[in-house]
Amino acid sequence: MIDLRSDTVTKPSQAMRAAMADAAVGDDVHGEDPTVNELEATVAELLETEAALFVPSGTMGNQIAARVHADRGDEVLVERESHIYKWELGGLAQHAGLQVRTVDGGSRGVVTPESIAEGYVEADSHRAGTGLVCLENTHNSKGGTAISADEMDAAARAAHERNVPVHVDGARLFNAAAALDVEAARLVREADSVMCCLSKGLGAPVGSMLAGTEPFIEKARRVRKLFGGGMRQAGVLAAPGLLALENRTRLADDHENARALAAGLASIDGLSVADPETNIVMSEPATPVERFVDACAAHGVNCGPFGEGRVRFCTHLGVSREDVETAVEAIAGI
Numbered sequence: 406m407i408d409l410r411s412d413t414v415t416k417p418s419q420a421m422r423a424a425m426a427d428a429a430v431g432d433d434v435h436g437e438d439p440t441v442n443e444l445e446a447t448v449a450e451l452l453e454t455e456a457a458l459f460v461p462s463g464t465m466g467n468q469i470a471a472r473v474h475a476d477r478g479d480e481v482l483v484e485r486e487s488h489i490y491k492w493e494l495g496g497l498a499q500h501a502g503l504q505v506r507t508v509d510g511g512s513r514g515v516v517t518p519e520s521i522a523e524g525y526v527e528a529d530s531h532r533a534g535t536g537l538v539c540l541e542n543t544h545n546s547k548g549g550t551a552i553s554a555d556e557m558d559a560a561a562r563a564a565h566e567r568n569v570p571v572h573v574d575g576a577r578l579f580n581a582a583a584a585l586d587v588e589a590a591r592l593v594r595e596a597d598s599v600m601c602c603l604s605k606g607l608g609a610p611v612g613s614m615l616a617g618t619e620p621f622i623e624k625a626r627r628v629r630k631l632f633g634g635g636m637r638q639a640g641v642l643a644a645p646g647l648l649a650l651e652n653r654t655r656l657a658d659d660h661e662n663a664r665a666l667a668a669g670l671a672s673i674d675g676l677s678v679a680d681p682e683t684n685i686v687m688s689e690p691a692t693p694v695e696r697f698v699d700a701c702a703a704h705g706v707n708c709g710p711f712g713e714g715r716v717r718f719c720t721h722l723g724v725s726r727e728d729v730e731t732a733v734e735a736i737a738g739i
């Protein structure tokens with residue numbers, strides 16, 4: 406079976422498993438796990454932030470950030486199709502007591518200064534003010550679009566002009582960096598915090614990182630405990646995370662495979678396919694989605710229904726160029 410449903414389906418390599426077995430560990434709730442400390446320092450350096458925090462999932466990283474940045478009752482500005490709004494169980498309301506206001510980021514999911522100006526609410530005696538702006542890069546639901554440094558900066562400045570902090574959901578930030586050929590740190594230079602996942606294209610079995618200033622991470626550490634995310638000998642999870650970071654350099658291969666997959670799928674009658682910017686290929690079959698997905702599975706290819714008549718294919722380190730060619734042939738034969 407060629408599994409193109411998601412880049413979360415990757416299995417840890419033998420080297421990762423060996424690193425887990427050999428990891429130096431301690432009680433991370435007491436800050437005593439040397440491997441977790443190394444991972445946090447490595448990511449802070451990589452993203453050019455003062456500090457970073459290892460969290461069990463990207464969702465928890467996003468939710469902690471919202472809770473730390475905004476006060477109960479605040480509004481949070483998010484893109485209409487963003488993960489933090491659409492796929493996190495209403496957590497912004499549940500965990501932080503926030504009210505969401507959405508902005509339409511268009512076909513690529515770009516939050517512009519104009520949309521921030523329009524969506525911003527100044528607090529007064531009748532209105533909850535805007536307490537946070539969230540940006541997503543790459544934008545998952547828009548097909549893994551890589552938002553440029555200029556676009557990120559412009560949105561962050563528009564928020565900061567209004568004294569509103571900015572959190573970046575960078576679950577696939579390193580994919581964006583690879584696609585745009587810039588350092589990941591450059592994309593989040595103006596942001597107040599950033600979350601990035603180790604467990605997607607980078608291939609770690611578990612874990613995400615939240616990065617920001619020292620005071621932000623200090624508060625985030627308390628909220629992580631509050632949310633039940635304080636882990637003990639977590640070095641066994643941080644060790645494969647350190648190796649996962651090295652997989653940044655091969656993300657360009659996934660993007661090349663995604664382009665090959667898109668080109669192959671586009672040549673099949675009855676499939677419309679968007680040009681991928683990173684490792685996500687969105688396609689709209691002419692047949693009902695469930696039937697299409699079932700037929701693909703019956704022919705050895707797993708892909709994911711993604712709502713609104715769309716099907717998502719993700720390339721990742723478990724998918725070779727040969728797999729892409731095999732998948733295209735199989736789908737063409739349906």
Ligand SMILES: *Cc1c(COP(=O)(O)O)cnc(C)c1O
Pocket residue numbers: 461462463464465467488489541543544545574576577602604613
């Ligand atoms: C996957 C994802 C998350 C959440 O990560 P989990 O580790 O699955 O909780 C957040 N944002 C985006 C854009 C994602 O794709």
